Amino acid sequence: MNFFLTAESSVKLFYSTLLGKKIGCTQPRRVAAMSVAARVAHEMDVKLGNEVGYAIRFEDCTSERTVIKYMTDGTLHREFLSEPDLQSYSVMIIDEAHERTLHTDILFGLVKDISRFRPDLKLLISSATLDAQKFSAFFDEAPIFKIPGRRFPVDIYYTRTPEADYVDACVVSILQIHATQPLGDILVFLTGQDEIETCQELLQDRVRRLGSKLKELIILPVYANLPSDMQAKIFDPVPQGARKVVLATNIAETSLTIDNIIYVIDPGFVKQNHFNSRTGMESLMVVPISKASANQRAGRAGRVAPGKCFRLYTLWSYKHELEDNTIPEIQRINLGNAVLMLKALGINDLVHFDFLDPPPHETLVLALEQLYALGALNHHGELTKLGRRMAEFPVDPMMAKMILASEKYKCSEEIVTIGAMLSVNSAIFYRPKDKIIHADTARKNFNHMAGDHLSLLNVYNQWRDTDYSTQWCYENFIQHRSMRRARDVREQLVGLMQRVEIDMVSNVSETDNIRKAITAGYFYHVARLSKGGTYKTVKHNQSVTIHPNSSLFEDLPRWVLYHELVFTTKEFMRQVIEIQSMWLLEVAPHYYKAKELEDTNNKKMPKTIGRSVRTD
Numbered sequence: 001m002n003f004f005l006t007a008e009s010s011v012k013l014f015y016s017t018l019l020g021k022k023i024g025c026t027q028p029r030r031v032a033a034m035s036v037a038a039r040v041a042h043e044m045d046v047k048l049g050n051e052v053g054y055a056i057r058f059e060d061c062t063s064e065r066t067v068i069k070y071m072t073d074g075t076l077h078r079e080f081l082s083e084p085d086l087q088s089y090s091v092m093i094i095d096e097a098h099e100r101t102l103h104t105d106i107l108f109g110l111v112k113d114i115s116r117f118r119p120d121l122k123l124l125i126s127s128a129t130l131d132a133q134k135f136s137a138f139f140d141e142a143p144i145f146k147i148p149g150r151r152f153p154v155d156i157y158y159t160r161t162p163e164a165d166y167v168d169a170c171v172v173s174i175l176q177i178h179a180t181q182p183l184g185d186i187l188v189f190l191t192g193q194d195e196i197e198t199c200q201e202l203l204q205d206r207v208r209r210l211g212s213k214l215k216e217l218i219i220l221p222v223y224a225n226l227p228s229d230m231q232a233k234i235f236d237p238v239p240q241g242a243r244k245v246v247l248a249t250n251i252a253e254t255s256l257t258i259d260n261i262i263y264v265i266d267p268g269f270v271k272q273n274h275f276n277s278r279t280g281m282e283s284l285m286v287v288p289i290s291k292a293s294a295n296q297r298a299g300r301a302g303r304v305a306p307g308k309c310f311r312l313y314t315l316w317s318y319k320h321e322l323e324d325n326t327i328p329e330i331q332r333i334n335l336g337n338a339v340l341m342l343k344a345l346g347i348n349d350l351v352h353f354d355f356l357d358p359p360p361h362e363t364l365v366l367a368l369e370q371l372y373a374l375g376a377l378n379h380h381g382e383l384t385k386l387g388r389r390m391a392e393f394p395v396d397p398m399m400a401k402m403i404l405a406s407e408k409y410k411c412s413e414e415i416v417t418i419g420a421m422l423s424v425n426s427a428i429f430y431r432p433k434d435k436i437i438h439a440d441t442a443r444k445n446f447n448h449m450a451g452d453h454l455s456l457l458n459v460y461n462q463w464r465d466t467d468y469s470t471q472w473c474y475e476n477f478i479q480h481r482s483m484r485r486a487r488d489v490r491e492q493l494v495g496l497m498q499r500v501e502i503d504m505v506s507n508v509s510e511t512d513n514i515r516k517a518i519t520a521g522y523f524y525h526v527a528r529l530s531k532g533g534t535y536k537t538v539k540h541n542q543s544v545t546i547h548p549n550s551s552l553f554e555d556l557p558r559w560v561l562y563h564e565l566v567f568t569t570k571e572f573m574r575q576v577i578e579i580q581s582m583w584l585l586e587v588a589p590h591y592y593k594a595k596e597l598e599d600t601n602n603k604k605m606p607k608t609i610g611r612s613v614r615t616d
Helices: 011-017 030-043 073-082 102-117 132-138 166-180 193-213 228-235 291-302 315-320 336-344 361-374 385-390 397-405 412-422 433-444 452-465 470-475 480-499 511-522 581-587 589-597 607-614
Strands: 002-005 022-027 052-056 059-061 068-072 089-094 122-126 154-158 185-189 217-222 243-248 261-266 269-276 281-288 307-311 526-529 535-537 543-546 559-567 571-578
Touching: 022 030, 022 073, 030 052, 030 068, 068 073, 073 102, 073 336, 089 102, 102 122, 102 336, 154 291, 166 185, 166 193, 166 243, 166 261, 185 291, 193 217, 193 243, 217 228, 228 243, 261 291, 291 307, 336 361, 336 385, 336 397, 361 385, 361 397, 385 397, 397 412, 397 511, 412 452, 412 480, 412 511, 452 470, 452 480, 452 511, 452 571, 470 480, 511 559, 511 571, 511 581, 543 559, 581 589
Parallel strands: 002 122, 022 068, 022 089, 052 068, 089 122, 154 307, 185 243, 185 261, 217 243, 261 307, 281 559, 543 571
Antiparallel strands: 052 059, 269 281, 526 535, 526 559, 535 543, 559 571
């Protein structure tokens, strides 16, 4: 029987009825999986990793004794490869379902199918804010249980007119609350690191000007790139008579619970990834939140006592301009990895797969075309031997192909390091506002003349040569937590490479071979310098620019390969290396010979690949 919960679930309820099987509980974020597992282990008075454990990508804190297993939805997705019927589980809880991540949406179709032929499996879809009727209908009219939480009343206030500068409005609102409201901590939702640092600077400046007129206000930022010791400060108790204000991204919406939050300030925006299948570009855009997210944010104020939520938008905007729910990730991001996983699970008919909300047809076609070009699919749309090896790696298909190509070019040690560093590359360098010049100088010392992938290799190798020193990271403005994660990822990737029988060999002096192996995976991501001094992507003829942080920003080589395209103020290529055009014919002859005969904007793939999406 399927159960459907619309409140936070308690896995301990089933602990006594397991009959030798496990309880699984998925979370959309790694932070949540780890923190909730630690909380439950503490409450059950057991050591984390024994009876209660967690598994996330590149980290497994479970044992043979584990009975309650927390994991990310992506981790469970991969478990289907080795255990398609989830036979080792008696209960499966998919928590925070309202976040609608890509992996969660695919899991809905997979677990729905399993629940039909495994009546002994108890399936719970759990969330605090959700369109319960829609999910119930999808899961064969499963019963809905509404469990009241321990939520205190929250008064919600709106602005009379729209705010032109919501960051400045946040600062004003914080100071008004601090000056007029009883003691209690404040949580402010902002979209990213830049906004948080700007808000922090403005707030510190105005608090300094007011001097002793106000009680002590402790300002604490929290975002993904912040070192973990600084992140942990948000949980520390404040001195008597003081108040703390937490400036957070939407990580504090569901994944983190901060005690003593009484006031919430919600500007009504969030950063989201959007993938354009026509240009192949992923854009990180600031967009309005949904009503479900707005309600979730307001609920943060009512966890420990009656609270207040100040929404920096009008009541009319809330009622008429915000969507009811966030657009599911499956409808706005690249599906390459998801399609490869579904193919590896033997699901070939992607059009008729049971999606709660089906993805755009164009995005599916693009994912299949990319997998065909990488050699993961044959011209019938079936998984190849290479594709099966690629599916062993929990990374993007292009990175998987790069890792497998390192075998041919005898540089597997270097490529696996680069792959591990790319998996955390946005969080490696720390750039505090008060030491920007020092941080930028330290970063330039690692630059390699051939490009950024080799600069990342320099960073890791120098850190390894210092015996993984924390002090070295501090002196070079590098986040030790991110480097430790890169080391863990590298160890996991090495284990997977040995599993697919790739010999670990080093060829650090031969940078051409390293760049050829990268090109073998990322030949889709190639741009050529045009007459006007700008770059045009080979696949879509899109105008792009090298990111200012790149070591090649001032060099402008003729041919470059980039790791990703992001749109902020304009279209930037991030993590760029210089390549030779002849390498493209060497690593992807079928793709680039076809390019010579076809217009760049009208690249077609074999008709049978297209039919694998469009026909029964």
